[in-house]
Amino acid sequence: MQNFPNSPARPAGRLPSPGGPDRRSFLGLSLGAGAALVLSACGGESTESGSGAGGTLKWGWDLPTSWDPVTSSAGWDVHSLSLVYSGLTKLGPGGEAVPGLAESWKYNKEGTSVSFTLRKGLRFSDGSPLTAQEVKKSIERGRDDQKSLIASQLVGFEKVTAPDAHTVTVDLAAPDFQIPTLLAGKTGMVVDPKVFEKDPGSLATEPAGSGPYTLSSYVENSKAVLRRNSGYWDAKHTTVENFELYPRPEASTVVASLKSGQYNVAEIPGSQVKAARAAGLKVQVIPSMVIAVLDVHNKKEPYTDPDVVLALKHAIDREELLKTAAFGYGEVVRQPFPSGYVGHDPELEKLFPYDPAKARKLLAKAGYGEGDELELTLTTQEAEGASELIQAQLKKVGVKAKIETIPEARATQIVYVQRKKGLYLDKFAGRDSATQAFQVLFGKEGLMNPGRTTSPELEKALEVVRRTPLESDDYPRVLREATSAAVRRMPNVFLYTMPRILARNPSVSKIPEFSVVQRFEGVTVS
């Protein structure tokens, strides 16, 4: 199982610390643009409810940074974009690629070419036909457009051809068996060429896709209203007629908002679980691929010194962070994948135990001993909670950390595009494909790799991963080797997983549990 959608990751560092998403969003609002999102459809479990769709699902979650998957700057956007776009593939509950717009695909033996066969009679939400030609153009735009933030994931797509109306063939520069999973997320969303050839700017607020819903109205930072798209290829599983998407709810008011009916499904922080249950709401803790992480810019002082970076890894008490900032929801990790995922190597959890004495020793070795303590700035979107804990933990090893907050709306730009910050507390949203996750976090052009450094050992390991078919018995082993190389060689300090905690009104049926993209197939609202 691989997972996750493409492109940039959710930019933000806000940990689930209960203190105050709102204040942060307020700051963001004052300074910039907003975001949003939603989900998509897919054949999961549950009802065969046919076309008897009805009800309104009001999701308190987040709005996307853009409704254009090619320029959206947050990995998190995949949830909202999946509501209005669909791709050749999507991910099943186990993280494996399952048919989407393509009903099947076939690799050549070497893994250098893959042909997708499209379903018959596909249409964009506006009713115009969606054929291989449109898919080809859409992929090429993602790869070639100057403003594309997914281009780095498509560089291996040497040639995209559409030999007939229902076949798209991708020729790759090197063997890579991850393409079907790669295309399951933002990277593979098919955008209508009629629109981006004429007015690509309009996509930011008016998506042009072929997803389970169409956007009927959108107010930035406020609300997106969507309507079921009866022309969607899997419309029979779209069981909710009206969908409303809202920005991230405030921790202090989310339970009240759920009770009052402002939302009927919302993401809540760990601190609110008790209150939500007491209020008679149903709470689902869905394991996700999201991981809290400290991004380290290892081309900036003092992180150019590997001893300083290693000291950080030993100085952070991840258990305490998890217990206090996340109220114990999640698990401690020292790698970019949660346990249970094929790329997760349990052995790596033995690395970097919490050891302040060792951290002090490493810092002393790097020249930051007594009386000459290291001073650094911890950048975050949310000063309260995890950031304050990390600051106190660093103080215990003699590091003086200053907390600096930046608004959510500008975080990606400041940290990942301009690369102005040395240490940044963020969440990695996970990706549809394992190699894509590696690319984003550790690649030479990886968005979430502020130092843009990589390791030859890791590159080599990834090369092997790409040329190994996902069904192969060797796959788990080679993937873990890559994980191991990344965790040992790269500066990121992984902290803990962040499950998706969804509270819902009892009138909403159980939400399917997808680890990467939250979709709502089969969900009913009575």
Added chain:
Amino acid sequence: MKTISRSWRLRSARLALAALAVVALCAALGGVLAPHDPLAQHPSDMLQGPSLQHPLGTDYLGRDVASRLLAGTGLSVAGALESVGAAMVIGALPGVASAWFGRALEWGALRAADTLMIMPFTVFAIAVVGALGNGMHQAMLALGLLFAPLYFRVTRAAALGLKQAQYVEAAELMGASRRWVLRVHVWGKVLPTVAVTTAQAIGQALLVVSSLTFLGLGVQPPAPTWGGMLASDLGYLAQQPWAPLIPGAAIMITVGALNILADAIRDSTGAGSGTAGAAGAASVSRAAAGTPKSPGSSASQPHAVRTGEVPADVPTA
């Protein structure tokens, strides 16, 4: 000082001053009085209720709330004082000057004051913080700029009245320099008005400062502030529904005391009340007991602003 001793005769003033003395003490010595280190985290004791060791309980990181409240007083109050101090400098002197130094200056100063008065406090402060960086000084100077018209108008109104006072005209006829007149005859009379305005402006500024820190602007965590504590407490209502009342009470008591004090000073001096016709008549008798009132001050001035009026956009929560 004279003003304060006169006000002391009012019971409400004594109460307000007592409350403010406690606040001032906490502001000056809060860190020393705090029973625990306000920044020391004890995650295993997070969100505890009141106990002997922690009289007001602990917060989401196990920090002692009582200590944070005490230590937060300084930052909260200093911010308010800074903005009001800035406002006084920017507003009061031009206010007096505009009555004496020619039409060009008067016209310019009035237009500038009009412009500043239409700005909403909190939003303006947020914009300044966004442009100049997230710091307390940036936010407070922005606030000071917006409070300045208050001082400008109040001092100008008082000065305009005094300008026509017979003893001022007499002094001028006897060859007193403008400087002498302003220093000896005008400034001393304007001061009570400034005192009322100040007491009340500090209260308003404290509310705005608390709003800003509530929004995460100005002071960065983990440094404690009343507004910041209030904001973080709201995230844990399920665990500690009473917690926001503590910083809320601190803000309310301080602002309330300042407003009561402002009222008391006005009542005991008549400052700021004699500039508008109707209100002036009502307070003349009270004022007569206190300061010698210049007869000219009852002349209605179109730009006079009563200090009791709160700018519409100052948060009241």
